[in-house]
Amino acid sequence: GSGIRRTRTRSTCCYCGVGCGVVIEAEHGPAGSRIVGVEGDPDHPANFGRLCSKGHRLAETARSDAGRALQPELRHQRHEARRAVDWGIALDTVAHRLSTIIAEHGRDSVGFYLSGQLLTEDYYVFNKLAKGLVGTANVDTNSRLCMSSAVSAYKLALGADGPPTCYEDLELAKTVLFAGSNAAHAHPVLFRRLEAARECDPSVRWIVVDPRRTDTAAMADLHLAVQPGTDVALFNGMLHHLIWEDRIDRSFIATHTAGFDALKDVLRDYAPRTAAEICGIPVADLVEAAEWFGRSPASLSLYCMGLNQSVHGTDKNLALIHLHLATGQIGRPGAGPFSLTGQPNAMGGREVGGLATMLAAHRDITNDGDRAELERLWGLPSGRLPSKPGLPAVAMFDALRDGRLKAVWIACTNPVHSLPDNARVRDALARAEFVVVQDAFVDTDTVPFADVLLPAASWGEKDGTVTNSERRISRVRAAVPPPGQARTDLWIACEVARRMEARLGVAGQPALFNLAGPAAVYDEHVKLTVGRDLDIGGLDHARLDADGPQQWPFPAGATTGASRRYGDGRFETADGRARFHPTPWRPPAEPTNAQYPLRLLTGRLRDQWHGMSRTGRLPELFAHSPRPALRMCPADAARRGLSGGMLVQVESRRGRLVLPLELSDEVSSGTVFAAMHWSGQHLSSGGINVVCQPAVDARSQQPELKHAAVRVQPA
Ligand code: SF4
Numbered sequence: 001g002s003g004i005r006r007t008r009t010r011s012t013c014c015y016c017g018v019g020c021g022v023v024i025e026a027e028h029g030p031a032g033s034r035i036v037g038v039e040g041d042p043d044h045p046a047n048f049g050r051l052c053s054k055g056h057r058l059a060e061t062a063r064s065d066a067g068r069a070l071q072p073e074l075r076h077q078r079h080e081a082r083r084a085v086d087w088g089i090a091l092d093t094v095a096h097r098l099s100t101i102i103a104e105h106g107r108d109s110v111g112f113y114l115s116g117q118l119l120t121e122d123y124y125v126f127n128k129l130a131k132g133l134v135g136t137a138n139v140d141t142n143s144r145l146c147m148s149s150a151v152s153a154y155k156l157a158l159g160a161d162g163p164p165t166c167y168e169d170l171e172l173a174k175t176v177l178f179a180g181s182n183a184a185h186a187h188p189v190l191f192r193r194l195e196a197a198r199e200c201d202p203s204v205r206w207i208v209v210d211p212r213r214t215d216t217a218a219m220a221d222l223h224l225a226v227q228p229g230t231d232v233a234l235f236n237g238m239l240h241h242l243i244w245e246d247r248i249d250r251s252f253i254a255t256h257t258a259g260f261d262a263l264k265d266v267l268r269d270y271a272p273r274t275a276a277e278i279c280g281i282p283v284a285d286l287v288e289a290a291e292w293f294g295r296s297p298a299s300l301s302l303y304c305m306g307l308n309q310s311v312h313g314t315d316k317n318l319a320l321i322h323l324h325l326a327t328g329q330i331g332r333p334g335a336g337p338f339s340l341t342g343q344p345n346a347m348g349g350r351e352v353g354g355l356a357t358m359l360a361a362h363r364d365i366t367n368d369g370d371r372a373e374l375e376r377l378w379g380l381p382s383g384r385l386p387s388k389p390g391l392p393a394v395a396m397f398d399a400l401r402d403g404r405l406k407a408v409w410i411a412c413t414n415p416v417h418s419l420p421d422n423a424r425v426r427d428a429l430a431r432a433e434f435v436v437v438q439d440a441f442v443d444t445d446t447v448p449f450a451d452v453l454l455p456a457a458s459w460g461e462k463d464g465t466v467t468n469s470e471r472r473i474s475r476v477r478a479a480v481p482p483p484g485q486a487r488t489d490l491w492i493a494c495e496v497a498r499r500m501e502a503r504l505g506v507a508g509q510p511a512l513f514n515l516a517g518p519a520a521v522y523d524e525h526v527k528l529t530v531g532r533d534l535d536i537g538g539l540d541h542a543r544l545d546a547d548g549p550q551q552w553p554f555p556a557g558a559t560t561g562a563s564r565r566y567g568d569g570r571f572e573t574a575d576g577r578a579r580f581h582p583t584p585w586r587p588p589a590e591p592t593n594a595q596y597p598l599r600l601l602t603g604r605l606r607d608q609w610h611g612m613s614r615t616g617r618l619p620e621l622f623a624h625s626p627r628p629a630l631r632m633c634p635a636d637a638a639r640r641g642l643s644g645g646m647l648v649q650v651e652s653r654r655g656r657l658v659l660p661l662e663l664s665d666e667v668s669s670g671t672v673f674a675a676m677h678w679s680g681q682h683l684s685s686g687g688i689n690v691v692c693q694p695a696v697d698a699r700s701q702q703p704e705l706k707h708a709a710v711r712v713q714p715a
Contacts, residue, residue: 180306237275
């Protein structure tokens with residue numbers, strides 16, 4: 001009678017890589033549609049109905065109109081204010097400006113900077129547009145800041161980009177090694193599963209490797225509070241001990257791996273005493289960790305940004321994977337190296353090739369055969385695809401700054417906040433000829449640089465798929481239409497792509513973007529995966545809708561996906577053997593000195609997500625950590641004459657910001673900590689990345705966001 005209709009829509013949480021299933025309740029009436037409730041999906045195998053504090057508040061955050069971009073906007077000159085335009089003009093302008101710049105300066109003069117928040121289908125179209133139509137590999141994403149070290153190590157060691165483990169292993173592991181992961185805050189629902197497993201079996205032991213005494217570390221059976229950046233020395237020392245004690249699996253090493261002898265030569269230098277000294281921990285603790293790991297019936301490592309966001313991120317990941325390979329702790333229930341994905345869809349983005357260093361379906365950009373195959377599948381003329389990697393995140397903005405890159409299209413991310421050394425990023429965008437920003441929110445630090453603002457749909461308003469940390473593909477569904485003029489990322493990308501195709505396309509070539517919505521895009525992606533490590537030939541939208549979320553690989557004819565990989569000891573390398581790589585320990589990029597004597601660590605807060613575009617609008621989510629702060633141990637503060645609550649200036653070689661000081665035993669002497677979430681929206685001096693440094697890992701190109709030399713003084 002009221003004319004109100006209620007719907008219940010299954011979807012996936014938009015925040016972290018746990019990928020919890022949710023049910024969205026919405027009301028639709030004469031005044032429009034709105035999300036009225038979100039609850040955990042009891043049937044989703046990631047969370048079985050559980051949600052964390054961020055997930056619990058999804059209804060309120062999704063319902064809020066605050067800060068939403070509602071109308072396309074455009075300016076012709078930098079000094080002008082943008083004015084509202086209709087979609088036709090906005091799309092034509094983007095297509096025209098990008099095509100003109102390409103015609104004048106070549107195909108590598110434009111770049112696309114995307115996001116691990118985008119859905120797989122969105123990513124697919126952007127990637128096809130950049131590599132297939134424009135012919136540039138300059139398409140990278142904020143996943144570069146998140147998972148790229150894990151990816152490069154998985155590929156080097158195991159031959160493919162994908163964790164060998166699954167969430168069931170959380171319940172089956174007998175020794176759990178957390179490294180650089182505060183899972184209690186960053187992956188809360190997985191952490192609850194681990195807690196429940198330890199309650200059921202008190203013999204389960206947790207080792208936490210973290211310079212900070214995080215909430216995760218506080219619950220460990222053994223906390224190794226290593227000096228920042230010494231993880232490789234620790235893992236090398238642990239393996240040295242296990243070799244010495246003959247606790248390694250010689251038969252596994254001989255049958256399924258290569259390169260162990262070369263690694264052993266390196267490990268000679270890491271006797272437990274030496275390694276423990278580098279790490280600044282008692283040698284007995286290092287030995288105990290090695291024993292627990294090596295003797296356990298099932299050892300599982302869970303690791304995250306503490307390993308990845310480092311100039312030696314690939315080595316840190318490799319050294320940990322070595323422990324698993326050398327002890328045969330892989331490919332079995334409860335055992336294996338398990339990288340926890342930061343973002344909801346960093347994995348799905350890589351599956352469609354959404355990084356500057358890869359092609360669709362885990363194909364290699366430098367491999368002639370892979371390129372030729374993809375050109376055939378996409379109906380492209382031979383030689384169309386780029387044969388060299390494009391510009392990865394940090395380098396992309398450097399190229400914009402020095403004029404090699406003229407234009408950038410930023411979608412669903414806020415690089416002025418999230419990239420290290422924010423001043424450089426601001427400078428890059430100010431110097432760019434043309435900047436497109438596609439976002440659901442108008443008040444991010446990046447939007448002021450936009451020449452064209454394209455208003456995007458947000459979570460609860462768009463359709464597609466995401467892949468979580470355990471290779472599980474879940475559906476994301478729209479429960480309500482986007483507000484105002486906002487449109488889905490997929491629609492926007494396809495509309496611009498078709499317009500650019502009319503200008504740049506090759507005569508006689510089949511249309512590349514005749515893609516009628518997410519299901520059609522997903523089907524095209526599925527075809528490209530057939531015969532590859534991530535083969536999902538048997539997993540269409542209909543199957544996902546009928547049977548729920550599934551893990552890859554899921555080839556045609558399969559009735560279920562693979563929960564674990566490498567159970568038969570065959571890896572994805574050419575000869576089927578996993579590889580050890582020499583991993584000498586090297587210190588972080590920026591040493592401390594008399595001028596900058598403190599090590600700055602960064603990390604997440606329990607109730608906030610990234611730049612707070614969504615979580616930052618809800619007072620309830622500030623209850624746990626109400627304000628930005630720099631955490632310092634009381635002794636270091638006393639030495640400097642600083643007291644809790646006082647405003648301090650934290651300064652590096654690149655920049656400075658002012659924060660209230662919070663005294664905390666969580667950090668040890670010589671180390672300070674700041675959360676990464678607070679941005680220019682909350683702090684006039686910008687977020688903590690103002691002081692972070694842009695040095696990158698040579699193999700993964702991931703920047704060292706977790707370590708910078710700083711000084712702290714009264715503001
Ligand atoms: Fe969302 Fe992650 Fe929380 Fe699950 S654990 S509800 S995916 S933020």
